[in-house]
Amino acid sequence: MTLEQLMQSFNLPSIAPEAILSIAALVVMLAGAFLGEAAQRRALPILALAGTLATAVSVAGLWNRNLTFGAPATAVFVADNFALFFKWIFLFGLAVTIAISTRFLQARSGDRHTVLGEYYALLMLSTVGMMMVSGARDLLVVFLGIETLSIALYVLAGFARARLMSNEAALKYFLLGAFATGFLLYGIALTYYATGSTLLPVIKENVARGVTGDGSGIRSLPVLYGGVALLLIGLGFKAALVPFHQWTPDVYEGSPTPVTAFMAVGAKAAAFAAIMRVFPDTLSSPEVLSQWFNIVLVIAVLTMTIGNVVALSQDSLKRMLAYSSIAHAGYLLMGVLAAGNASRSGDTSAISNAHASVLMYLAAYALMNMGAFAVLVWLETTRRSVPQSTLPRAEDAGPEEVNTFDSEDANLRVEELRGLASRQPLAAAALTIFLFSLAGVPPTVGFFGKLFIFTEAFRQNLVGLVLVGVLNTVISAYYYLRPVIEMWAPGDSADMKTPDATAPIVRVNADGTALASPAPRGSAGALTTGLSPAVAVTVVLCAIAVFGTIVVQNTALDWARQAAPSSAATTALSNP
């Protein structure tokens, strides 16, 4: 069999993005092994970004081609628009993470000899896993993708090896994640028994046939429901839905901040890709749908409400964003439920709209959340270490967490933002924009995300859910505003003396590194590496995009709608 025949039969271009990104990851890893440390710092991020860009180009090339990997009827992997739209989101998350990681790793890992090659390669391989999930047309591919992305993330969560909290995060994530994987796999097994296949279109057909004696439909309804429940637990864990969210705050808080950003956006989006494929798209027969629908409804309400209410009482900015990301998963579930109701009715334009709303919300969420975390990185790298005694301790920080590294690395508290608008106006303005966007205040992209998702939920008669969502928006406004209040409040007298009147916001040194305006409460011997220009550029670009994208919403919504119906993945393909 020649390569050409192979290309023909497997349709290799359909996996081009995954292939390119994997190769790029290997190149980065190898380059890391052979380059010196200084050269690594310069070259690796650029290499990694180049790989990301190449992947993005290949994704763009596949748009609207609906390729399948192998014969359309039995293919386990597709490159339909739905998958490609998700790939855009993953690649955006990856690119931002690479950009904001550069100096952060060195500054905050407490480890001078971080292996950069591994870091970037793991990020990229994790993204490959996410991309696999988004294109999966078979439960086993979902499983493979989720494992690929998770294993890389387990390592990344503990990448700041010298920090206890990072280690704790990695271990917690790994143990609980492994447990959740067990649920997922067992769910797949039960579903396989009940429907006779792991291929989503076949499952869909068999589920639609209902219980038949001859084995062509559902073999056993209880087993199917058991399997569906376990699938929901497994995927719910990855998406951090309540009550499977317990790991989230600790892992998000302990992981290096760029990794947290990557997890909060990429892993969550991947889990939602799988949820969309499996639940509204596959388990869409009225009988089965009504079984999971009410459960997911309850989960959606719980996820929104608990995420927001607990976020109210957080002092650590990172932990607050962790809970806020849980709440956002709740809003996303509204879109999933709308899609479920739409596929029950079989109205293709309604299905397409509901899918589009989830995609648009995820894109908006990725943009504003990455931006917020990028500002967090900015503030962490420019913050001089504050003597522990001057900081109020978090109530949840037990005495065992006090050690040399943690005392330098205590997470940024909301009170520490006081007077930031005077010290670092650019960072303060950007964070304000991201927080208002997360709260869904127009005219930001976050408002449009909510607009689409609430509208579709409303259209599908989920009025009660919309009202819960609206109430939650009010609750969330309160905690999103707290940092804004601190930032814009006039600082204490020491801050007021900071001569910020005419000073440029970021001073760029001769060697190209930028130094932030001096922090007011600096102490001697502080570990500060200064602001990386890449972080500043990323923050500014994201902030502009939060407003700017509303001008191109039009195009984005068109894309999302093209991406949406995705019948390619869920029904046996009719050949073109």
Next chain:
Amino acid sequence: MNEIHQQILSILLFCPFVGAIVLALMPRQIAREFALAVASVNFLFSLHLWRYWGQMSDGATGFKFEQSVPWLPQFGLTYHVGVDGLSVFLVLLTTFLTPLAMLGAWNVAKRAKEFMVCLLLLEAGLVGVFCALDVLLFYMFWEGVLIPAFILILGWGGAKRNYAAIKFFLYTLVGGLLMWVGILYVYLPGKSGSFDYVRFKEAANALDAADPNGIGTLLFAAFALAFAIKTPLFPLHSWQPDAYDEAPTPAAVILAGVMTKMGTYGLIRFALPFFPNAATAAAPLFVALSLAAIVYGALVAIRQTNLKRLIAYSSLSHLGFIVLGIFAALLIRPTGDVAAQSANLAISGATIQMVSHGLSTAALFLLLAFLFERRASSEMSDFGGLAAPMPRYTVLFWVALFSSIGLPGLSGFIGEYLILQGSMAANFWYALVAATGVIWGAVYMLRMFRRVAFGEVSEANRTLPDVNTREWVAVGLALAASLWIGVAPQSFLNIINPNTNKVVPRAAQSTLMAPSLAQSAMEAPAQSTSDVPAAH
């Protein structure tokens, strides 16, 4: 010229917005001058509306200077702006008061640049609110203006600013989100399928006509609640004294002068025309609440010792007048032309009162800002006998006060008179109770004036400098505008009147022009027989 006519509103909207962005990137030394230049130029631009008003004919939708650009066509969202007689003066009020507020904030001690950026963004948002003809676009501006207002209170406010700012934000947000749910309900397919004003209104009217007591009332409540909170209407006003008191005084000029009009404007532009039946059913409640606001606000104002809080409560009272005029118009029985005239009169009065209250409150807050600049206090007990060291200030204060009370010859009189006459047609007792508010108004205002201007001059006040040219110009302009409306109301009413029957559609049934009390008194509405909204 046609192109400019189409784009003038966008220019008014984007000029301060772009100005704010440029200002943010500029050095601090010339921030104030630049901001003032942008705002002044924008005001000059806005005079275009006034200059060419007579030459423009109403578009198909009953608005002038319209511009419509599809934004999210798949979603039914259009960038659609336009003005009519009900909104044009609010646009002008915004562009007029913003430079004055900047003059008032000339000596803001710290971060003057950011302050000016926020004021410019506020101006852009407010112009958007008053000229948006797409309901979702309106909602976006409605919520969007919260951001600069919130930051103004936070960054430059008084001691309890955090509490005041978050209260202000959450109150408005709750109302706004419920309105949003209402908007989505009307929008959904089978109903409007579009957010554009005219189509949205048709869908809302249909819903209202089909079930005025059920869904119509719920939807009206969703809209009216948002507007009532923003106005604020008794008993939803508790955010207001805190917000005005804690806000930096120059920002309070815009907050009290323009932002409160968002609520009353929303009532006459959206809530009433959309759900006329439900609104009529609810009108007695709103009339009762507005009467309560008039009396309660005035009585509480009498007891205030803080000047800013006093003005806040007096605003509550004056805005009660506006709401009274709007809802009394609904309660006038449609028994002929006199009733229709009276209803239109009440709406005209409410519209002119919005502008008038904006001008007089702005003047008062500017004057308080000057005092605060000199003494860092707004407590009445800190002042007294200012007539001796600050004679010119006292004169300005005197005029501003009378404009607010409603002395004939100043704008407050025109608005209150028309409202009282309109509500008299609805029910004699409405007018009687409301008229006591005018008396109470005189009581608290004159009491304040006596406390501030006369009496012993304390040592601290003996050497206060009188108003300088900048201050004189800022307040003088606002008062001159007030005087102009008071002396020549007809030029304003001529623009407002043809649009008043958009608000109370039943009044539009009038086809004959009978001479009426209204006309003889005010030479008021030359009612056109063309029924603008019903044409679609």
